[in-house]
Amino acid sequence: MNRFYVRMKPLFLPALLLAAALLLAGPAAAAPAALNPPEPEALPAGAVVRALELTPAAVRLDGAFDAAQILVTAELADGTRIDATRLVRLAVDSRIAAISAGGLVNASGNGRTELEASLGGRTARAALEVVNHDPAAKVDFLRDVNPVLNQLGCSSGPCHGSKDGKGGFKLSLRGYDPEFDVRSLVDDHAGRRVNLASPDDSLMLLKATGAVPHEGGPRTAYDDKYYRILRAWVAGGAKLDLAAPRVTAIEVTPRDPVLQRVGSRQQMRIIATYADGRRRDVTAEGFIESGNQDVAVIERGGLVRTLRRGEAPLLARFEGAYAATTVTVMGDRAGFEWREPEKWNRIDEFTAAKWRRLKILPSELSSDADFLRRVHLDLTGLPPSAEEVRAFLADQRPTREKRDAVIDRLIGSPDYVDHWANKWADLLQVNRKFLGEDGARQFREWIRAEVAGNTPYDEFTRKILTASGSNRENPAASYYKILRTPTETMENTTHLFLATRFNCNKCHDHPFERWTQDQYYDLAAYFARVDLKRDPQSGARTIAGTAVEGAKPLYEVVFDRAEGEIRHDRTGKETPPAFPYPAKFAPPAGDQPTRRDQLAAWMTSPDNRYFALGYVNRVWGYLTGVGLIEPIDDIRAGNPPSNPELLAWLTEEFIRGGFDVRKLQALVCKSRTYQLSLATNRWNSDDNINYSHALARRLPAEVLLDSVFKATGAIPEFPGVKPGTRAAQLPDSAIDVQSGFLASLGRPPRESACECERTSDLGLGSVMALLSGPTVSSAIGDRKNALAALVAQMPDDRRLVDEVFLRTLGRHATEKEAATALESWRAIDSEHRGLSEKLGARERWWAPISAEKERLRAEAVAAARAKVEARLIAVAPQAAENERKREERIAAAEKALADHEALIPGRRAAFEESLAECRTGTVWHPLVINTVNVTNGGRLQRLEDNSYLAVGPVNGLQDYTFNAESLHGKVTALILEVLPHESLPRFGPGLARDGNFVLSEFFTRWNDKGGDREFKDAEFRAARADFTQANYDVANAINLKADAGRDGWAVGGRPGEPHWARFAFPAPVGDEKGARFQIFLQQRFRDTYMIGRFRLWYTTSEEALEHGVPADVAEALAVPAAERNTVQVTAIAAFQRENDATLRKLGQALVTARQPVAEDPELVRLKTELTAAEKPVPVDPVLAQLRADAELSTGQAADRRLTGVQDLAWALVNTPAFLFNR
Secondary structure: OOOOHHHOOOOHHHHHHHHHHHHHHOOOOOOOOOOOOOOOOOOOOOOOEEEEEEEOOEEEEEOOOOEEEOEEEEEEOOOOEEEOOOOOEEEOOOOOEEEOOOOEEEEOOOEEEEEEEEEOOEEEEEEEEEEOOOOOOOOOHHHHHHHHHHHOOOOOOOOOOOOOOEOOEOOOHHHOOHHHHHHHHHOOHHHOOOOOOOHHHOHHHHHHHOOOOOOOOOOOOOOOHHHHHHHHHHHOOOOOOOOOOOEEEEEEEOOOOEEOOOOOEEEOEEEEEEOOOOEEEOOOOOEEEEOOOOOEEEEOOOEEEEOOOEEEEEEEEEOOEEEEEEEEEOOOOOOOOOOOOOOOOHHHHHHHHHHHHHOOOOOOEOOHHHHHHHHHHHHHOOOOOHHHHHHHHHOOOOHHHHHHHHHHHHOOOHHHHHHHHHHHHHHOOOOHHHHHHHHHHHHHHHHHHHHHOOOOHHHHHHHHHOOOEEOOOOHHHHHHHHOOOHHHHHHHHHHHHHOOOHHHHOOOOOOOOOOOHHHHHHHHHHHOOEEEEEOHHHOOOEEOOOOOOOOEEOOEEEEEOOOOOEEOOOOOOEEOOOOOOOOOOOOOOOOOOOHHHHHHHHHOOOOOOOHHHHHHHHHHHHHHOOOOOOOOOOOOOOOOOOOHHHHHHHHHHHHHOOOOHHHHHHHHHOOOOOOEOOOOOOOOOOOOOOOOOOOOEEOOHHHHHHHHHHHHOOOOOOOOOOOOOOHHHOOOOOOOOOOOHHHHOOOOOOOOOOHHHOOOOOOHHHHHHHHOOHHHHHHHHOOOOHHHHHHHHOOOHHHHHHHHHHHHHOOOOOHHHHHHHHHHHHHHHHHHHHHHHHHHHHHHHHHHHHHHHHHHHHHHHHHHHHHHHHHHHHHHHHHHHHHHHHHHHHHHHHHHHHHHHHHOHHHHHHHHHHOHHHOOOEEEEEOEEEEEEEHHHOOEEEOOOOOEEEOOOOOOOOOEEEEEEOOOOOEEEEEEEEOOOOOOHHHOOEOOOOOOOOEOEEEEEEEEOOOOOOOEEOOOOEEEEOOOOOOOOHHHHHOOOHHHOOOOEOOOOOOOOOEEEEEEEEEEEOEOOEEEEEEEEEOOOOOOOOEOEEEEEEEOOOOOOOOEEEHHHHHHHOOOHHHOOHHHHHHHHHHHHHOOHHHHHHHHHHHHHOOOOOOOHHHHHHHHHHHHHHOOOOOOHHHHHHHHHHHHHHHHHHOHHHHHHHHHHHHHHOOHHHHEEO
């Protein structure tokens, strides 16, 4: 039990229990709106329609398949405007057009007429013209068919647009590759999907209508508009016109609609603009998605249905074009009266404008104490000291003036530098796993120096992106030591510095954004020539590899090659570099700027729309708790800013200020918006995105730990760094206190640049780390900390209580809080006396019971010992006879083995003759294993013959992973040898009791040694083994079904023997220098069914699956026997012994003979009884607890005031007021 928990008194114990409940539950959040069936639409009660308005005012449909969405807006007598599209009566000449109840107009025939809408005695009209209505007219794939395939869901991710397609039929995701799609439709499946001679018999139409079985069910009806479009395309020859105008942009209307009532609906329209200038209504074929489905959901046809008050971003998409808007639901604001708040800078003007529009009243200004703690934690990661709190509260200057002075003092202070350097160390992945301890420390020191020097953000970024040379001399080059492939570097760079996520468009065009697969490889090409080589200063020092990467030199030199390209995954062609969007930038200096120089100039340009904006949003999110775009590193069309005007202005100011981060931070902190109170009012209690009140934010792990040490005055001690180093100063994410406090509280592991790595949840583990963890307990209980010094220096108990409150919560204690604390202190002596009395009574009760138990124990021990001694005498003759027979068996086994050993040299010539067929066969070479990893705590030991033996504990299923390399030539196959060993059950080669194993999957990845560093998944054309158990053929080990765990390669029935399996590639892998491999032995069958000993080989032979010999043996066999050197003779001799089955069996027989004689079962049983009798009498558990409590209480009572202070500090540290920035 935590020592401080024992001392909790009435005020603080209930507070702690409440705190724990709050922490476990997490911050309160609005419950998701239930998607109940919508209520029928109707005008508001008592509403009177003043006028109707039709949008568009004139409709022109071009062609038989053209359509347009009508929007009818009703203006009511009170000035309110509502969408009445589904409430009005719509009429049109049916010979020219048809109109649905939802307002979708479809062409019926050529001509001119009017659309008419009527409601509440009001009528509105719009001109309608239909031209070129010819059902037999040519249908274009790009303009007409592709949108239909999208709308029917055929090319969606869950259907044929998935990575591997569906049912043997694949389309490009959302039609981004029309050439591929037309080939799939017209050429694949023997052309059955498209029947040019009889269009209605085309499989694509039969399945779409359900005429033949279709997993996706019917998608359209016969003679439906979409059916007619698809049929017309087939009838027209199923052609693709790549010159047809494509969509260049779309717009979604109405822009930023504001709906007054929860539950109301709003019809949206999507208008596409094509490359030839034509504009077309594509609402029916377009898609609209809600970014906040708690507020609004989207129904078919672009209809928005609202669920509760709030804002929901909407993303419209059509044929690779995107447009965004935001719907605002006001809800009931009856009684709201706007009061203009005071404004301290332009930030307050922008936030106030948004509040007024949404009818939100901001909270009052935060108290001085709350502001001081907030700004200290945000800017320095530390709470203010008690002295700073007292001085600030006593400062009589105007509020704004004295607060500005604090902000100016904190920005640029040493604590500020450490705090913000730590943020960048997270984002830049300062991690010894990638850099080693020295490299991580040097990179962290470089970052700190840049922050301390207030390097402009654009210059800081350029230094990183263009860094060259050794990361020992130029630590910024560590960026490329961490990110080692062009695609990985590109994905990380765009995410980190542009806050965009390009990883989503690697395999296909981005599903929710404008980014294309082509742009992915275009941008990655800027890093294609980056390379690394060993820095000689590394010496023999390396960084231990991972399961994915082999060992790397401690320091590496980053340089740009003169050539090198990246290949497009889809086309297989080399991709030249190109920027994904234009931005004006000054050409980089130098005669021959590298691609990275060009990229850095473009990326850091003031004209780059994402660069400055992304970091401004990140800083805003750090300081307020929620970004203007959230998540703060996810800028995209479907995730618009909550206050675009504010974000735009802040970005302009940041650029105008020369990318000065400190100016930006001061601007934010000096706004009245930043300094608002956490307390809410009726009009802003549901607002979490418009900054009308402060948001409570759980302190990050490092800030929390540093705050504990500052509040208590204890000295932090982390392993490997000097005492007093704060958590924010740690050079590496691997350093933590022994209890793992930082990891438990969500410190990021620094394995990516994603902000999502850092967590702020408070699960059970986090709560226990706080409430009862040793880290906080040790800091508070340290008798050399500042709390102990305060007790000695401050005789006034009331002042002492107040000082603890100032140090922990940054405010004075209230009279009630102080009185409760002092009452708790006074109760310490009486509680100690009561505990001592309980202990004495329990000791007296226990004494006779304990004596009787000891007497009975002594009697039992004597009786058990006598039985053991008697049995030893009784079995002595038989034990001696058994040992004699064992010695005879050992002698016989040793003689048999020696006799056979003597025959081996004489049989060598015959053995060599038996290998004659292998001299031109497959030659094996040992794979060079660089790193080994075993899951679930297992361990593999390397033996002298390059085999690996499982020696670690078997804790469930275990996979073996290797980073390995071949030393020459293109590899045609890999060979896995499984070998017996005397330590294994039945000599192995498996760990199961019967010596068996099941290899679920043999999977590998590879890359060229001298070329592309990206690993590729390998396939195997065939596998062959010397023996396979029935139903466990070696082919099962390459069927990519490891997770099923039901099959694989096994050798049951032949234990204690060596076996092999060879896995041949469809084509040689690697280059003339060899290949690098990541090899995965996946073993998912059952606990213990793992390989116990094995060895890995490779071959470059064209006869990869044929019988062969190791390379050293083949080399020796090629030399006449009389001319062989010692090494060659030894190689053949060793190979002969390995393949001598009799020798192996005789050796195993000797191991078996040497097994100790089994002890007499009855003697074993009697010894067990003696051991049990000798166990000490257990102490009464109640007495044991009382003794422990009394020992603790004695120390506490000896220094009542210190105990009281420690209890109080512990209680306060574990309350939300301490754990959250408020």
